[in-house]
Amino acid sequence: MQPVVLHNSTFYNGDCITGAAEHIADNSVDLIITDPPYGINGDRLHQHYNRNEEFVVEGYVEIPRADYADFSIRWIKEAERVLRPGGSIYIVSGYTNLIDLLNALRKTSLKEINHIIWKYNFGVFTRRKYVSSHYHILYYEKPGGRRTFNLESRYGLHEKTGDGRSLNNFDREDVWIINREYKPGQVKNKNELPTRLLIKMIQYSSNEGELVGDLFLGGFSTAAVAIGLNRRVVGFEISQQIFDTKIPEIKTLTPGYLVPSLQNPAISMQKNFRKTWTDNDLRQLHEGYNKLRAEGISKKHIIARLGEELGRGRWSIEKALKKNGFSH
Numbered sequence: 298m299q300p301v302v303l304h305n306s307t308f309y310n311g312d313c314i315t316g317a318a319e320h321i322a323d324n325s326v327d328l329i330i331t332d333p334p335y336g337i338n339g340d341r342l343h344q345h346y347n348r349n350e351e352f353v354v355e356g357y358v359e360i361p362r363a364d365y366a367d368f369s370i371r372w373i374k375e376a377e378r379v380l381r382p383g384g385s386i387y388i389v390s391g392y393t394n395l396i397d398l399l400n401a402l403r404k405t406s407l408k409e410i411n412h413i414i415w416k417y418n419f420g421v422f423t424r425r426k427y428v429s430s431h432y433h434i435l436y437y438e439k440p441g442g443r444r445t446f447n448l449e450s451r452y453g454l455h456e457k458t459g460d461g462r463s464l465n466n467f468d469r470e471d472v473w474i475i476n477r478e479y480k481p482g483q484v485k486n487k488n489e490l491p492t493r494l495l496i497k498m499i500q501y502s503s504n505e506g507e508l509v510g511d512l513f514l515g516g517f518s519t520a521a522v523a524i525g526l527n528r529r530v531v532g533f534e535i536s537q538q539i540f541d542t543k544i545p546e547i548k549t550l551t552p553g554y555l556v557p558s559l560q561n562p563a564i565s566m567q568k569n570f571r572k573t574w575t576d577n578d579l580r581q582l583h584e585g586y587n588k589l590r591a592e593g594i595s596k597k598h599i600i601a602r603l604g605e606e607l608g609r610g611r612w613s614i615e616k617a618l619k620k621n622g623f624s625h
């Protein structure tokens with residue numbers, strides 16, 4: 298499988314299970330966001346209000362229902378292998394075969410962090426039952442390292458709504474109301490994920506320069522957003538038709554193109570900003586440093602952790618470590 302390399306990202310036209318086994322090293326991916334085929338032949342889940350099916354790209358490869366459980370175990374085990382310890386994985390799924398994904402996840406070391414409900418607009422019209430208008434997002438981590446969760450990447454802890462509620466807390470609730478995108482006249486994949494949804498997962502769970510994986514690229518929306526936020530991507534799409542339609546679109550992107558559209562969070566002041574270090578603070582610093590070092594955690598991560606615990610910035614922690622005889 299020869300990859301296409303664009304914007305520091307690598308795209309393979311082929312099966313993700315054998316492809317990942319051959320091309321992706323253990324523990325090398327920081328974050329996976331993926332949306333596997335749903336295993337529902339002739340499904341209507343992707344249809345929604347006012348959509349002209351003529352513009353849905355042909356070539357989408359489905360998994361027969363009978364193979365879905367085994368298929369889920371095989372790709373999720375590959376995802377587990379390639380994720381770095383502490384790496385996060387978000388799996389988007391409808392309800393029908395959710396059980397197979399949950400069972401597959403239970404056969405791995407991956408640990409559940411949240412079960413997120415993504416509520417979108419305009420479910421498929423029904424007459425004799427309720428209208429389905431949500432997906433499931435299974436947010437898991439690979440244990441063994443510190444998980445990236447950029448708490449104030451979108452809203453500062455002290456930002457409030459007009460009626461005094463915490464915006465940061467609201468943004469981190471596990472029901473996300475994000476509309477699907479209506480792009481009249483544009484060719485798109487079934488179930489293309491909205492940019493806003495992808496931005497949210499990528500901002501909270503990765504940093505610029507890190508590697509984001511998508512085993513089922515489809516409309517390449519995860520890839521496009523990750524590149525737009527200055528992340529690198531590795532991904533697979535089995536359908537040649539889809540792959541060949543989407544690669545030219547990815548080529549036209551400028552890395553970081555989404556960054557100017559992000560709002561700047563009003564980051565809260567650290568609670569001990571500029572305060573003199575007390576003996577108690579120094580003891581906490583000393584003990585925390587030794588404990589985390591003994592756990593094999595990198596200095597960079599120790600500094601971030603101690604900064605959070607002690608309510609101080611990175612420079613302050615570094616300076617105190619140096620002054621108190623730590624090798625940093």
Ligand SMILES: C[S@@+](CC[C@H](N)C(=O)[O-])C[C@H]1O[C@@H](n2cnc3c(N)ncnc32)[C@H](O)[C@@H]1O
Pocket residue numbers: 311312313314331332333334335356357358359486487488489490512513514515516517518519533534535536539
């Ligand atoms: C639900 S779609 C992904 C949609 C994508 N997240 C988006 O926003 O456009 C699933 C994709 O997986 C592809 N696929 C199916 N089996 C695959 C496999 N074994 N390896 C890689 N891709 C596969 C399908 O052709 C389809 O395009």
